[in-house]
Amino acid sequence: MIGRRRFNRLPIRWRLALTSAGLTLVILATFAVVMGAFTDERLRDDFDNDVRARAADLKDRIRVAREFPSGRVILEQDDLVQVIVNVAASGDGAVRVIDTEGEIVAPSSGGPALGPPGEGVREVGPYRVASEPLYAGSLVPVAYLQYAKASRSLGATLDRLRFFLILGVLTGTGLALLAGLAVARRAMAPVGRLTRAAKHVAQTRNPTVSLPKPPSEDEVADLARTLEEMLHALDQAQGETESALRRQREFVADASHELRTPLTAVLANLELLEASLEGEDRELAASALRSSRRMRGLVADLLLLARADAGHRLEREVVNLGQVVREACGEVAPLAVDHDLSVSTPEGRGSSALVLVDGSGDELHRLTRNLLENAIVHTPPGTHVEATLSTDDGAATIDVCDDGPGVPFELRGRVFERFVRGDSDNGARGGTGLGLAIVRAVAERHGGSVEVGVAPAGGARFSVRLPGLVAAGSEPELRAPEPAA
Incomplete structure (x- = not known):
């Protein structure tokens, strides 16, 4: 089961190629086993036939007789003794003449033990042995000629056969794998082009992209x-x-x-x-x-x-963000009579530099006021609410923090969506659910971002980050934002 899951996780071209190679391996292995068995049997038969033929040839060239009065079997031709010796010395085989009593007639000494004579070709040690009867003027054999041929040449031939069969199976399987990969890659190429086109559509969100047309009708x-x-x-x-x-x-x-x-x-x-x-x-x-x-x-x-x-065009101007934050705090002050409201800007902290942004003063005023109203409405009386303006790496950041209960974790991912309203903690009626949605819309229209987190005091923290302009040392000519409705 694990192997199947791993196999199914492979790319399709590899699965096709491996399946093709597996089938080829089974077919070639079956063919090699059958062909090897057939060839093995044929080679052994040929070897045995050769042993029998050599034994029959030697039988025709040897004459034996019984010596009287001892009855011992002797060879009639002395030159045949040399034939036996030559065959034995060649290393290719061995020849022995043995009488019916088991006494060796020739050679007189040396030579391998070939066992008792028998019918057909037998295996004796490293030899294949054939026995032929010898007659001395009667129908009853008086001796036997044994011819033995070393089977190491047959074994070497069979080993080479097995080696080439195994090599052929492995080579055929490897070629089948490579061919399967090539065919599968070619067959899957149109699918790959379709996949890349589909990814391009997903990235660009443009369904008008034309897909590549495969060359074949399949x-x-x-x-x-x-x-x-x-x-x-x-x-x-x-x-x-x-x-x-x-x-x-x-x-x-x-x-x-x-x-x-x-x-x-x-x-x-x-x-x-x-x-x-x-x-x-x-x-x-x-x-x-x-x-x-x-x-x-x-x-x-x-x-x-x-x-x-x-996507209406934003009417941009140079806006003093510190002035915007202070004026927004002043407007919501009547709503925060039971809250501790404070504001911190670079000017208020003794800095002569102004925090300037390029945007709409009215919309930025609305953004800041919505954040402050949100903090006041959703925190209990006595809560400290602070609006802080700071700069970092050329960007301006407006932080509105409180030490109230904070934003519930399950609501943080949806808090900037439209018509999402949290519970009011000070008895005031909830708003329309559009305040924070407007904050995000204004921030994004100005090329900025907004996020919600946890304040140092444990309450909610809303941070708006806006791209700023180079700070000036004196008050620029600014257009004051219109009073909020």
Whole structure:
């Protein structure tokens, strides 16, 4: 099971090549075993036939007789004794004549032990031995000629056969592996091109990229056409979605813009009405005035987010960020009567350098105010809230920290999303859930970033980092941000 999992983790081309090589190994090994067994048997038969033929040839050249009155078997031709000696001396084999009593007739001494005579070819030690009967004028043999041939030449031939068979199997398997890799690589090349094209689409998020067309009409070509159709459908869906979102953003922006004028008129009339009423009617008018102001704030939030989503060009100017932070703290001070609110800027710490950024003073003012209001609303009375402005490596950082309960861990990943609201800890009514979303939108429009963490005192810490300008030694000509709605 483990081996199968490892095999399945290999690239497809390697799996195909290894499968091909495995099948080739099985086929070649089977062929080698069958061919080796057949050839082994054939070589042994040929060797034995040669031994028998040599024994028969020597039999025809030897004459024996019985010596009277001893009855001992003797060779009739003395020159044949030399033949026996020559065969034995050649190292290729050995010849022996033995009578029926087991006495050696020739050679008289030396030579290997060939055992008793028998039928056919037998294996005796390192020899293959054939025996032929010798007659002396009767039908009963009086002696036997034994011819032995060393089988080491046969063994060497069989060893070479096995070596070449094994070499052929391994070579064939290796060639099958290389050929399988080459074929698989060629077959998988179109898939690789499709994969790279798909990764390019994923990186660029552009479904209009044209996929490479495989040269052949096969399964890969079907896959390419299917992916092409899928990308075309995704492109259409993306276009429809972007069109719908664009219309939605335009509607929100237009509606928010158009609502500002009537809301301003409603607020003015309610303020006049509140001043002219008394008692319960005055309270009702005041409640309506508060609701209208919240509505105006919501409309302003929606308008700002809609402009950010639509990518409207930011009207940039040189902004003194220290002044923005101080003014935002001054505006939220009436909301923090039961909190300890403090502000720290380089100017307040005795530095003559100004923290300057290139951006919209109104939006940066809104960003800072939203962070402060968020800290005040979501912390209990008596909490210390501090806004700190600092610089580091040419960047300006606004930190709003408190020593309250902090942001719940499960909410930190979503705290900058729209309409995400945490619980209020001071009895005040929650906002619209757009404050921190606006903070992120403004920071990103200015090329910066915002993150949430844990303050040194254990509460929440919101840090906005913005690209700064070169600090100046005197107050530049700045346009003051408009008062927040």
